[in-house]
Structures are given as C-alpha cells and as structure tokens.
Amino acid sequence: MTLNTAPTPTAVRPVPQAAHPKRRKGKSPYPYWFYLPAAVIYTALFLVPTVVSFFFSLTRWNLSEFTFIGLDNFVQLFQEPALIKGLTNTFIYGLVTSVLKVVLGMLLAVLLTSQIIARGYLRSVMFFPVLLSSIGVGIVFTALMDPRNGMINEGLAAIGIQGPAWLTDPAWALISVALVDVWKGVGLATVIYIAGIVSIPQEYFEAAKMDGASSFKSFFNITLPLARPATATVIILSLIGGLRSFDLIWAMTKGGPGFTSDVIASVIYKQYQAGFYGLSTAGNVVLFVIVTAIILPLSMFLNRKEVEQ
Amino acid sequence: MSTALKRYGLGVLAIAVSVVVFIIPLLFMVLTAVKDRKEAAKLDFAWPTNFQFVENFTAVLSARKFMLVTAFINSTILTVASVTILVILAAMVAWVLQRRKSRWNGVANFLILSGLIIPPAIVPTIWVLQSMGLFKTLPGLILIEVAFGLSFCVMLFRAFIASIPKELDEAAVIDGCGPVRLFFRVIFPLLRSVIITVIVVQSVHIFNDFQNPLYFLPGDANATVQLTLFNFQSQFTTNYNLLFMNILLITVPPFIMYLFFNRQIVAGMTAGAVKG
Numbered sequence: 163m164t165l166n167t168a169p170t171p172t173a174v175r176p177v178p179q180a181a182h183p184k185r186r187k188g189k190s191p192y193p194y195w196f197y198l199p200a201a202v203i204y205t206a207l208f209l210v211p212t213v214v215s216f217f218f219s220l221t222r223w224n225l226s227e228f229t230f231i232g233l234d235n236f237v238q239l240f241q242e243p244a245l246i247k248g249l250t251n252t253f254i255y256g257l258v259t260s261v262l263k264v265v266l267g268m269l270l271a272v273l274l275t276s277q278i279i280a281r282g283y284l285r286s287v288m289f290f291p292v293l294l295s296s297i298g299v300g301i302v303f304t305a306l307m308d309p310r311n312g313m314i315n316e317g318l319a320a321i322g323i324q325g326p327a328w329l330t331d332p333a334w335a336l337i338s339v340a341l342v343d344v345w346k347g348v349g350l351a352t353v354i355y356i357a358g359i360v361s362i363p364q365e366y367f368e369a370a371k372m373d374g375a376s377s378f379k380s381f382f383n384i385t386l387p388l389a390r391p392a393t394a395t396v397i398i399l400s401l402i403g404g405l406r407s408f409d410l411i412w413a414m415t416k417g418g419p420g421f422t423s424d425v426i427a428s429v430i431y432k433q434y435q436a437g438f439y440g441l442s443t444a445g446n447v448v449l450f451v452i453v454t455a456i457i458l459p460l461s462m463f464l465n466r467k468e469v470e471q
Numbered sequence: 472m473s474t475a476l477k478r479y480g481l482g483v484l485a486i487a488v489s490v491v492v493f494i495i496p497l498l499f500m501v502l503t504a505v506k507d508r509k510e511a512a513k514l515d516f517a518w519p520t521n522f523q524f525v526e527n528f529t530a531v532l533s534a535r536k537f538m539l540v541t542a543f544i545n546s547t548i549l550t551v552a553s554v555t556i557l558v559i560l561a562a563m564v565a566w567v568l569q570r571r572k573s574r575w576n577g578v579a580n581f582l583i584l585s586g587l588i589i590p591p592a593i594v595p596t597i598w599v600l601q602s603m604g605l606f607k608t609l610p611g612l613i614l615i616e617v618a619f620g621l622s623f624c625v626m627l628f629r630a631f632i633a634s635i636p637k638e639l640d641e642a643a644v645i646d647g648c649g650p651v652r653l654f655f656r657v658i659f660p661l662l663r664s665v666i667i668t669v670i671v672v673q674s675v676h677i678f679n680d681f682q683n684p685l686y687f688l689p690g691d692a693n694a695t696v697q698l699t700l701f702n703f704q705s706q707f708t709t710n711y712n713l714l715f716m717n718i719l720l721i722t723v724p725p726f727i728m729y730l731f732f733n734r735q736i737v738a739g740m741t742a743g744a745v746k747g
Contacts (some may be wrong), residue, residue, distance in 0.1 A: 206618075211598070287598065295722070301700070
C-alpha cells in the first residue's frame with residue numbers, strides 16, 4: 163500500500179490547472195457569484211429579520227415607529243398566565259409528538275420490514291397523511307372528535323368506553339391536537355426508520371439467529387443501536403416541527419378553550435393580530451431561544467454517540 | 472408454522488388497524504363531501520342516500536364569486552414560481568459549495584443549518600417586505616417560500632452532487648466550457664433525479680403551506696387554497712358537505728403527486744436518515 167507510487171503522476175497533472183484558474187479572478191469553474199442570488203434572498207428575508215428581531219423585541223412597535231421599553235415584553239411573556247401557558251404547552255406538545263413518533267415509527271418500521279403480508283399497502287396508506295394539508299386534516303378530525311356525535315366517541319361508546327370531550331375539554335384539547343399531529347406525521351417517522359433498518363447489513367441478523375438470539379434480543383442489540391442515525395433524524399425533525407407547530411393547532415382549537423391549548427407560535431399570531439408587534443416579536447425570540455437551546459445540544463449529543471460506536 | 476402464523480396473523484391485524492385508523496377517516500372525508508347538507512351534519516359514517524357530487528362541487532367552486540378558483544390559480548402560480556426559483560438557486564449554491572473548498576464553506580454550512588432550525592421572525596419579516604413594497608403581494612410570498620426552503624434544497628442537492636465525479640467538470644473546462652455553460656449544460660442535466668425529488672417534495676410542501684400565506688398574503692381577495700379553506704371553515708359551519716368537498720378538492724393535487732412520485736417523495740423526505 164505504502165509503495166504505491168501510481169497516484170503521483172495523476173495527482174500532479176491537475177495541480178497547474180487548478181492553480182491557474184484560482185489565481186486569475188473569475189476564471190474558476192466554480193465562481194462565487196453563483197452564491198449571490200440565493201444569498202441576497204436569504205439575507206434579506208431570513209437573516210435580517212432574525213437579527214433585527216432581537217432589537218424589536220425590546221420595543222413597543224407599530225412597524226413605522228418604535229419606543230424602546232427594555233425587557234418589558236419578556237417580563238409580560240413570563241408573567242401573564244395566558245402566555246406562560248403557551249410556553250409550557252409548547253414543551254408538552256413537542257415532547258408528546260416526538261416521543262410518540264419515535265416509538266410508533268420504530269415499531270411500525272420493524273413490522274413493515276418483517277415478513278408480513280400487504281407491506282406495500284400498509285406503507286402507502288400510512289405515509290399518505292404526510293402529504294395532506296394540516297388545515298384539511300384539522301377540519302376532518304374536528305368533525306371526528308365532536309364530543310356529541312363525532313365518530314370517535316360513538317366508536318368508543320360502542321365498546322363501552324365513555325370518550326372525553328376532546329377539543330372542548332381544557333384538559334384534553336392540547337393532547338387531542340398532538341394525537342392528530344402524530345396521526346399525520348407517523349408515516350414520515352416510519353419511512354425514515356425503514357430506510358435506517360434496511361441499511362443494516364442482513365448478516366448481523368443471520369449471525370445473531372445462528373447464535374440463538376431471540377427476535378426480541380436482536381431488536382434491542384442490533385436494530386435499535388444501528389438505527390441510531392434514523393432515531394436522531396426522527397427526534398430532531400419532530401422536535402423542530404413540534405416546537406414550532408402552528409397550523410394544526412390554529413385549525414382545530416385556535417388555542418382554545420380559553421387559552422388552554424395555546425403554544426408560542428399561536429401566541430405570536432394572536433399578539434400580531436392584536437397589533438402588539440413588539441410583544442409578538444419577543445415571542446419569536448423566545449421561540450428561537452427555546453428551539454436552538456434544545457435542538458443544538460441534542461443533535462450534538464446524538465451525533466457524538468454515533469461516532470463513539 | 473409459527474412464521475406463517477406471524478406472516479398472516481400480524482399482517483391481518485395490521486391491515487385491520489390500518490383500516491380503522493387511516494382508511495375510515497379518509498373515507499369519511501370523501502363520503503361527507505358528496506352528501507347533502509342534512510346528512511352531512513350528522514357526522515356519521517354512512518353511505519349517502521342521495522349523491523350530490525356535482526351540486527357540492529359547483530357550490531364550492533362558485534362560493535363567494537369563485538374564490539376557490541382564484542385561490543387555485545394563485546396557489547399554482549405560487550408553487551410553480553417558487554419551486555422553479557428554488558431548484559435553480561439551490562443547485563447553483565450546492566454545486567459551488569460542494570466543489571470549491573474555501574473559507575466560505577464554514578459560514579455557508581452554518582447558515583444552512585440555521586435555516587433548518589431557526590423559526591422565522593414573523594413581524595420583522597413583514598417589516599422588511601413592507602419596506603420593499605412586497606407585503607401582501609404574490610411575488611413577496613414567492614420570495615418568502617424561496618428563502619425558507621433554500622436550506623433544505625441545498626442540503627439535498629449537495630449530497631447528490633458529491634456523487635458526481637469531479638473529472639467531469641475538469642474535462643468540460645479543458646474543452647473550453649465557461650462556468651455558466653458548465654453548470655447549466657453539463658451539471659444541471661445530471662441532477663435530474665434529485666431535481667425531481669426536490670420539485671415533488673417542495674411543491675407539496677408549498678401547496679400545503681398555511682402559515683406563510685396567513686402572515687404574508689392575508690385577505691380574501693387573492694388567497695391561496697389553504698387560506699380559502701380556513702376562511703370557509705368559519706363560513707360553512709353548518710355546511711359540512713361543502714367544507715369537506717373543499718378539502719377533497721385541495722387534496723387532489725398532492726394525491727396525484729403521490730401516485731406518480733411516491734418513490735421520489737419518500738427518498739427526499741428520508742434523506743439523511745442513514746448517514747445522519
């Protein structure tokens with residue numbers, strides 16, 4: 163291996179060519195101006211708003227004039243019960259949806275990569291809701307979850323269970339929306355897990371079987387650890403989606419009853435509608451801090467473990 | 472024996488559960504959409520006694536001066552324009568980023584990651600749009616969708632470009648290809664499969680988008696389909712049949728995409744699941 167000198171001539175040849183165009187400006191086959199159009203749009207409509215949001219969150223603001231009021235907006239966000247509820251609900255919603263998506267997605271993926279019948283049908287039917295609009299799904303499930311004559315409670319009543327009032331019960335409203343979110347998103351988690359499981363070399367399972375490992379054991383000792391990249395992807399994706407979630411909540415409860423199912427994203431919208439632009443922007447800053455403070459360490463943790471293996 | 476039991480037993484069980492959990496809600500939507508008003512109001516899972524497909528269809532389309540038709544036109548323009556811009560700009564960025572190692576790469580990677588994670592700051596974005604005169608306009612919303620979608624598209628393109636041998640670029644350069652010709656004539660056609668993936672995933676995403684049109688293109692007059700559906704929700708509270716017909720209609724485009732591009736959609740959405 164070390165004696166192999168063959169690469170040197172081929173390695174030498176491109177050098178002058180590569181060095182030449184790089185020296186003379188504009189001659190590189192990969193010009194920097196290719197970045198320009200994307201960079202302009204991205205900077206103007208994403209980076210600039212993100213940066214200035216930190217300033218405007220400290221003001222009372224009506225888009226043309228602003229008064230600097232220090233941290234008042236944040237004090238209000240963390241003092242008014244309605245707004246605090248939005249904070250805690252954001253965590254609950256993010257946690258419930260991602261845990262359920264990870265667990266159900268994993269189980270379904272194991273089921274759909276095993277030798278059962280009708281796998282193609284099951285995969286397609288489970289994935290289809292991912293492509294539906296949140297508003298449509300929200301409206302359909304609002305009808306299904308109707309406490310009096312909705313199909314879910316009628317179905318539960320048929321097997322002798324008294325269903326909750328779902329969206330109209332303050333204790334259940336947020337969880338109900340989270341469950342619908344899982345219904346809509348579990349197909350994505352499943353296909354991500356399927357991709358992860360399929361990439362595990364089949365020999366491992368065969369070897370484990372030879373050694374007499376039960377399917378239970380090979381799940382915990384082969385599938386689970388080796389599908390870790392998929393787990394990381396599912397957790398990160400569903401947490402980002404869950405913490406920022408707005409569409410489904412707005413379509414189903416508008417944060418109600420009262421403000422029991424408000425999340426930060428719906429608080430941002432309500433304050434915007436009410437004309438409290440500074441407060442709305444402060445909500446945005448809080449959401450930014452929460453999302454990055456959770457996602458960054460978590461993704462670093464999940465990726466570091468991967469390297470160790 | 473036990474494997475056969477598992478194969479069929481588990482399979483039948485899974486099919487039964489999938490029918491209850493997934494098929495019935497979807498069928499419920501379709502059935503309610505073709506019922507008359509009284510039957511639809513019962514919200515039950517029954518076969519309609521008189522089919523009103525055509526009546527409901529025309530009623531929904533003509534409601535409020537054909538607002539849904541306008542919305543379909545707007546959504547189509549929005550989707551086609553923003554996906555076209557996204558594909559070209561993201562491919563250009565991804566290509567240079569993948570090929571040319573420089574001190575900008577770190578910055579670019581950081582910005583791409585930020586775009587995937589950070590929730591957009593709403594009111595400051597409106598402020599910027601307003602100062603450019605693009606607030607409440609379709610071009611403004613198109614640029615918004617481009618800005619918010621760039622990170623994801625660049626990521627998909629870059630992973631694919633890494634698999635194209637660099638010798639190809641070098642050969643083209645030796646033959647006298649300039650950067651623009653090299654990219655659009657040589658590289659761009661090679662990206663076909665990933666371009667299809669990006670187009671399909673992004674167009675479903677943008678067509679279904681609700682939050683951005685709600686903030687950046689408000690108002691009834693030139694709404695998108697999702698916004699129109701949302702507005703109908705408060706107007707049609709007693710007409711479940713019309714509301715569900717509306718849902719059915721706006722589900723058709725993603726459904727067609729799914730029928731034809733199932734594989735590409737799944738590929739695009741699971742990208743990164745294996746490598747992490």
